[in-house]
Amino acid sequence: MAxxxxxxxLLTAGWQxxxxxxxMEKDAGWRLKDYEARGGYKALRKIINDKLTQxxxxxxxxxxxxxxRGGAGFPTGLKWGFMPKAAPVKYIVCNTDEGEPGTFKDRDxxxxxxxxxxxxxxxxxxxxxAALGYNYIHGEIYEIxxxxxxxxxxxxxxxxxxxxxxxxxxxxxxFAHQGWGAYxxxxxxxLLESIEGKKGQPRFKPPFPANVGLYGKPTTxxxxxxxxxxxxxxxxxxxxxxxxxxxxxxxxxxxxxxxxVNRPGNYEVxxxxxxxxxxxxxxxxxxxxKLKAVIPGGSSAPVLPAEIMMDCTMDYDSLAKAxxxxxSGAVIVMDETVCMVKALERLxxxxxxESCGQCTPCREGTGWLYRIVHxxxxxxxxxxxxxLLNSLTENIMGRTICALGDAAALPVRSFTKHFKSEFxxxxxxKKCLVxxxxxxxxxxIYVRPSAC
Amino acid sequence: xxxxxxxKKIDREVAKYPADQxxxxxxxxxVIAQDEKGWLDRETIGDVADYLGMAxxxxxxxxxxxxxYDLAPVGKHKLTVCTNLPCALSGGVHAADYLKKKLGIDFxxxxxxGMFTLKEGECLGACGDAxxxxxxxxxxxxxMTPEEIDKLIAECK
Ligand SMILES: Cc1cc2nc3c(=O)[nH]c(=O)nc-3n(C[C@H](O)[C@H](O)[C@H](O)COP(=O)(O)O)c2cc1C
Ligand code: FES
Numbered sequence: 001m002a003x004x005x006x007x008x009x010l011l012t013a014g015w016q017x018x019x020x021x022x023x024m025e026k027d028a029g030w031r032l033k034d035y036e037a038r039g040g041y042k043a044l045r046k047i048i049n050d051k052l053t054q055x056x057x058x059x060x061x062x063x064x065x066x067x068x069r070g071g072a073g074f075p076t077g078l079k080w081g082f083m084p085k086a087a088p089v090k091y092i093v094c095n096t097d098e099g100e101p102g103t104f105k106d107r108d109x110x111x112x113x114x115x116x117x118x119x120x121x122x123x124x125x126x127x128x129x130a131a132l133g134y135n136y137i138h139g140e141i142y143e144i145x146x147x148x149x150x151x152x153x154x155x156x157x158x159x160x161x162x163x164x165x166x167x168x169x170x171x172x173x174x175f176a177h178q179g180w181g182a183y184x185x186x187x188x189x190x191l192l193e194s195i196e197g198k199k200g201q202p203r204f205k206p207p208f209p210a211n212v213g214l215y216g217k218p219t220t221x222x223x224x225x226x227x228x229x230x231x232x233x234x235x236x237x238x239x240x241x242x243x244x245x246x247x248x249x250x251x252x253x254x255x256x257x258x259x260x261v262n263r264p265g266n267y268e269v270x271x272x273x274x275x276x277x278x279x280x281x282x283x284x285x286x287x288x289x290k291l292k293a294v295i296p297g298g299s300s301a302p303v304l305p306a307e308i309m310m311d312c313t314m315d316y317d318s319l320a321k322a323x324x325x326x327x328s329g330a331v332i333v334m335d336e337t338v339c340m341v342k343a344l345e346r347l348x349x350x351x352x353x354e355s356c357g358q359c360t361p362c363r364e365g366t367g368w369l370y371r372i373v374h375x376x377x378x379x380x381x382x383x384x385x386x387x388l389l390n391s392l393t394e395n396i397m398g399r400t401i402c403a404l405g406d407a408a409a410l411p412v413r414s415f416t417k418h419f420k421s422e423f424x425x426x427x428x429x430k431k432c433l434v435x436x437x438x439x440x441x442x443x444x445i446y447v448r449p450s451a452c
Numbered sequence: 453x454x455x456x457x458x459x460k461k462i463d464r465e466v467a468k469y470p471a472d473q474x475x476x477x478x479x480x481x482x483v484i485a486q487d488e489k490g491w492l493d494r495e496t497i498g499d500v501a502d503y504l505g506m507a508x509x510x511x512x513x514x515x516x517x518x519x520x521y522d523l524a525p526v527g528k529h530k531l532t533v534c535t536n537l538p539c540a541l542s543g544g545v546h547a548a549d550y551l552k553k554k555l556g557i558d559f560x561x562x563x564x565x566g567m568f569t570l571k572e573g574e575c576l577g578a579c580g581d582a583x584x585x586x587x588x589x590x591x592x593x594x595x596m597t598p599e600e601i602d603k604l605i606a607e608c609k
Contacts, residue, residue, distance in 0.1 A: 101575040102538045132470075139520050140576040142590040175468035180479055181519030183574065197475035197506070199517040215473060258538040258579040265580045299537065299575075330579075332538050346537045350574055356517075445543025445583055447595045 027112055030147065032154040035115035041160055043234035044119050047126060048168040054085075057127040061230070063238030065250030070095055070186075070223030071298065071328045073316045082210035083128040083218050091214045092125045092133035092174075093221040097191060099138055099183040101299035101350060102330030105254040105266050106224035110137070110144045113228065114151035118174060120227030122160060123234070125172040128220050132173055135224075136191050139180040148176050183354040187402045188221045190356065201358045202402035223328075225254055245271030249315040253326075257282040259333035260289065263448045271315040278314055278331065286446065289335040293418070297327020299347050300407030302414030303340075324414070337442020339432045340419040344411060345370070345377045351408030362405035365396040369412050376423060379430035386416055386423055453499060458488045462503065475506045478514050482521055483589075491522040519574075520589050527562040527569035529608045532586040533596075535572055538579035547583035547596050548572065554605065567609065 028034060035041070047057060062077030083090060094117060098106040109117060121133050137145045152174060155161045163171045177195050179185050185194045189203035192214050213219020229251060233241045242250035249271040255278055258264045262283025269278060275294070285291055291306040296314070302324040304312070312318050316326045334343065352370040357363045369392055372385055382388075393409035400406075416423055425433045432439065454462075462481045469476040481500045486492050492515055501511035515521045522530070533548040548570075552558055555568050562569040578584045581594035593604060 098577040099575055101536045102579055103575075104577050104579050104581075107577050134468075138577050139518070139589070140573075140586060141578075141592065143592060177468070177476070178480060178483070179518075180483060180521060182517060194479070195476055196473070197478040197504075197514065198510070199513050215470065256580060258582070259541040264542065264582070330538075332541070334541065338541070343537055346535070346540060350536055353574060443540055443543065443545060445546050445597055447542075447597060 030112055030114055030151065032115060032151070032158060035113070039235060040115050040231070041119055043231040044122055044126075044160065045166060046234065047123060048166050048170070054127050054129060057123065060238040061127070061233060064229075064233045064241040065245070065248060066226065066229055066233060066241065067249070067316060068223055069225035069229070069253065069329065070188075071100065071300075073326060076222060076226050079210065079222070080124065080127050080220055082208070083130075083220055084211065085129065087129075087218045089215075089217045090128055090130040091217055091219040092121050092128070092130045092172075093188075093192065093195070093209075093214060093219055094121055094133070094135040094224055094227055095186065095188060095191060095221055096135055096137045096224045097179050097186040098224070098328075099140075099186050099354075100328045100330060101347070102256060102258050102295065102332045103298050103328040104256045104258075105329065107138070107141050107144055108266050109224050109228050109254070110141075110148050114148050115155065116228040116231055117148075117224055118151060118155050118160070120230035121174055122165070122172050123230050124220060124222070124227065126170055128218075130220065131171050134175055134177050134195055134214070136177045136179060136185070136195060139178055139182075142178070145176055145178050152176065182356075183350075184356045184402075184404060187404065190402065191221070192219065199356070201356050202404075204401055225329075246315060249317060253314065253329050255314065256328075256330045257333065258330065260286045260291075260335040260337075260442070261333050262286050265448070269314065272313045272318070275309055275312045275314055275331075279333070282333075283448070285333075285335055289337065289442070291333065292336045292338055293334045293340065295324075295330075295332040295334075295411075297325045298330040299332070299350065300403075300410060301325045301327040302410050303418060304414075305418045335442060337434060337438050339377075339434045339439055340415055340422045341373065341377045341426050341432065342439070344415040345373045347411050348373045348408065351404065355404060355408070359400040359405065361396045361399040362408065365392055365405065366408045368392050369396075369408060373412070376426050377432075379426075381423075381427035381430075383427065385427060386420070389416055454485055454488060454496070454503070458484050459503065462500075466504070474504045475510070478504055478506065478511055479518070482511070482515055486521060491525050493523075528567050530569045530571060530586075530588050532571040532573035532576075532589075534574065534576045534578075534582070534584050536575045536579075538575070539582040539584060542582035544583045547585070547598075547601065550598050550601055551585075554601065568605075 058080045066076045067073040096106045182200045184190045185200040187202050190200040194200040209219040245251045252270050254268045267281050293303050294309040295303045304324050312322050319326045348370040352366040355362045355366045396405040396409045422433050461484045465477040465480040485496050497511050497515050498508045501508040535544045559572045583596040
């Protein structure tokens with residue numbers, strides 16, 4: 001804690017993190033009574049009691065400089081402001097289809113603090129004038145989906161959901177929709193198709209969901225962590241939230257740290273925290289080994305070599321400047337035992353497997369990328385393969401309906417750029433630069449000490 | 453046909469959506485059908501579509517699009533192990549190898565006694581708890597060391 005306090009005086013003044021960290025560490029109880037005991041639903045009550053207008057609520061969110069936590073970092077207040085006022089039917093949708101490799105924060109939010117998401121969605125409904133919402137939950141976390149449904153029942157019974165909420169005349173109901181195994185449904189328009197009971201294939205944009213969304217109606221769609229931040233913003237005030245982080249990068253952020261650290265897990269820190277601090281919080285490098293590379297924002301974000309990463313702070317602007325992105329906040333840490341060709345091969349397989357098949361450059365291109373990286377890894381690489389990979393990525397990027405194509409291309413471009421010599425060695429010598437027994441040791445089953 | 457109990461569960465899903473949007477319940481309805489039948493044959497998918505008043509082909513499209521629907525019989529326990537990169541850095545592949553050896557099958561195979569099917573999974577959204585695996589789509593098992601895997605297999609038998 002001492003480290004964090006040093007970063008920001010507001011934190012020493014009593015505003016801890018967004019409140020998630022201690023809940024996760026101590027599992028402070030997910031039930032309604034536990035949530036209320038720690039100040040839950042106070043933000044909603046205050047908004048209703050003070051009769052805040054829709055513009056007041058959106059204005060406060062704008063002040064907080066909250067940026068969407070789902071990957072693109074779009075300002076949440078601005079997004080809410082896009083919703084047409086006059087439309088009679090509107091929807092709120094939460095994106096908990098967390099399938100970006102490396103990301104596991106939304107699962108913990110729903111597991112330990114489902115009511116913060118519910119309260120955030122109700123406030124969003126109030127702000128944009130929507131009466132119905134859905135939370136789309138990743139199919140693989142069925143037990144969490146069940147818990148969320150229980151939390152919804154609690155909220156309904158307590159009068160936070162349903163008709164005339166807390167006597168305000170405002171109606172809002174909320175339901176959970178389960179996914180069933182399709183990464184592409186994390187893309188917002190594919191997710192809307194999926195709620196409509198169809199294949200999850202992304203839609204052309206524009207029109208954006210704020211104009212034509214679920215069932216063709218204006219829809220606000222945000223990530224789970226974005227909604228969970230909303231009550232906290234109203235409890236401490238938009239400006240204070242902003243000041244927790246740094247300008248244009250307001251508040252705190254949950255980072256899912258995985259890979260070669262001593263304590264993989266979720267850590268919430270203020271925006272702008274040095275990567276070195278986060279690494280230290282996650283227990284440092286496993287076995288004292290040397291850091292080789294980090295993917296700082298989920299598998300779709302460009303990889304960064306250790307030297308560059310150690311100079312970064314964890315926020316949108318710093319990582320963009322370094323040539324990567326904050327993405328979903330999934331920090332994948334790799335040490336010197338990792339063969340970068342093999343690592344990329346696995347990621348490329350993922351995008352090949354998950355492409356929805358709608359756009360030719362992505363459907364065919366992801367297969368090409370995988371097969372070429374595969375042949376390099378397996379000692380059959382050809383002299384011009386790196387050039388071929390590069391031209392393939394150029395033929396994918398920007399030529400598809402959604403960003404999955406770019407997400408498949410960016411790892412290829414960044415791995416081959418920063419670790420070019422390793423790929424060249426593979427092609428020339430038909431084997432890994434990192435000896436197989438070293439790789440084997442480094443990828444053995446590791447369970448963090450406190451987990452058993 | 454699906455049982456009364458299954459239809460009741462489907463009704464509960466249908467009630468979540470606007471009255472003219474019954475098709476929205478098709479994903480959940482197919483899950484309910486799969487739980488009851490073990491896997492989804494064409495007839496079952498057709499029954500679900502009829503019940504929701506949608507074209508059979510539209511339900512079939514959904515069933516073939518999403519990974520966790522089983523369109524062919526699987527073992528009594530379907531084990532899906534995540535081997536994606538974040539998990540692989542903490543033993544995902546080693547855990548899968550251990551399972552393959554223990555069960556004597558490869559990915560996409562079923563043990564001769566029909567008890568276990570092994571699948572390779574993509575990110576389950578639990579990378580910090582690696583190695584992770586899913587039992588029959590719905591139960592997530594975390595920190596799967598060889599000892600934990602032994603326990604799980606013994607419990608399933
Ligand atoms: C292939 C792909 C996968 C995505 N997966 C997710 C996801 O799992 N969760 C998420 O919140 N956003 C995901 N997104 C981003 C969403 O499209 C959308 O930007 C986000 O839900 C908006 O919420 P926010 O503004 O609160 O970040 C994905 C985007 C793409 C292109
Ligand atoms: S990579 Fe295995 S659960 Fe995320």
